[in-house]
Amino acid sequence: EDQVTQSPEALRLQEGESSSLNCSYTVSGLRGLFWYRQDPGKGPEFLFTLYSAGEEKEKERLKATLTKKESFLHITAPKPEDSATYLCAVQVSKDQFYFGTGTSLTVIP
Amino acid sequence: DAEITQSPRHKITETGRQVTLACHQTWNHNNMFWYRQDLGHGLRLIHYSYGVQDTNKGEVSDGYSVSRSNTEDLPLTLESAASSQTSVYFCASTSGAGGHVEQFFGPGTRLTVL
Numbered sequence: 001e002d003q004v005t006q007s008p009e010a011l012r013l014q015e016g017e018s019s020s021l022n023c024s025y026t027v028s029g030l031r032g033l034f035w036y037r038q039d040p041g042k043g044p045e046f047l048f049t050l051y052s053a054g055e056e057k058e059k060e061r062l063k064a065t066l067t068k069k070e071s072f073l074h075i076t077a078p079k080p081e082d083s084a085t086y087l088c089a090v091q092v093s094k095d096q097f098y099f100g101t102g103t104s105l106t107v108i109p
Numbered sequence: 110d111a112e113i114t115q116s117p118r119h120k121i122t123e124t125g126r127q128v129t130l131a132c133h134q135t136w137n138h139n140n141m142f143w144y145r146q147d148l149g150h151g152l153r154l155i156h157y158s159y160g161v162q163d164t165n166k167g168e169v170s171d172g173y174s175v176s177r178s179n180t181e182d183l184p185l186t187l188e189s190a191a192s193s194q195t196s197v198y199f200c201a202s203t204s205g206a207g208g209h210v211e212q213f214f215g216p217g218t219r220l221t222v223l
Contacts, residue, residue: 099151
């Protein structure tokens with residue numbers, strides 16, 4: 001069964017304390033892996049797309065990496081404005097994809 | 110600026126009533142999607158469309174329908190609302206082939222079925 005699991009469910013960091021969020025997946029075939037940011041009461045906001053193992057993408061303090069079984073979202077020296085829920089999604093075919101339940105990140109000043 | 114809007118933002122209805130949620134995008138995207146988001150489940154695809162007159166069922170399509178008569182709009186209809194359909198609904202669009210490159214999401218509609 002295709003499955004996407006994100007961990008941890010919640011993460012509290014001090015401002016400047018770097019960490020990583022995990023997205024592990026068991027799917028029949030990966031066409032793409034997507035990271036989104038979601039603020040309370042808003043729709044998800046696209047961050048990155050990764051297509052193949054070894055690929056990396058960066059945006060400001062965020063860096064996404066991909067292996068054959070999981071993806072990491074590394075957050076370097078986070079700021080309070082990075083507080084949000086981060087969602088991972090995998091696409092296995094043109095019409096099939098699965099979202100994880102997200103990691104709720106809180107960055108404390 | 111191009112955008113994607115949803116209305117209403119909040120809706121309370123009763124079991125058995127028909128409800129329609131609106132989604133309008135000005136990106137001129139061919140691909141549009143409806144999701145529901147529930148605690149413990151993440152986002153789940155309800156219906157999607159790759160163009161005018163094209164509609165397809167997603168993972169949780171039972172009890173929902175969509176129609177696509179123009180590029181800009183994809184209304185979602187709950188034929189006979191049930192309490193299990195209480196959720197937050199998101200509409201999204203993308204121009205990417207295959208449907209899931211750089212999706213743009215609307216702000217969501219919180220639906221409560223009593």
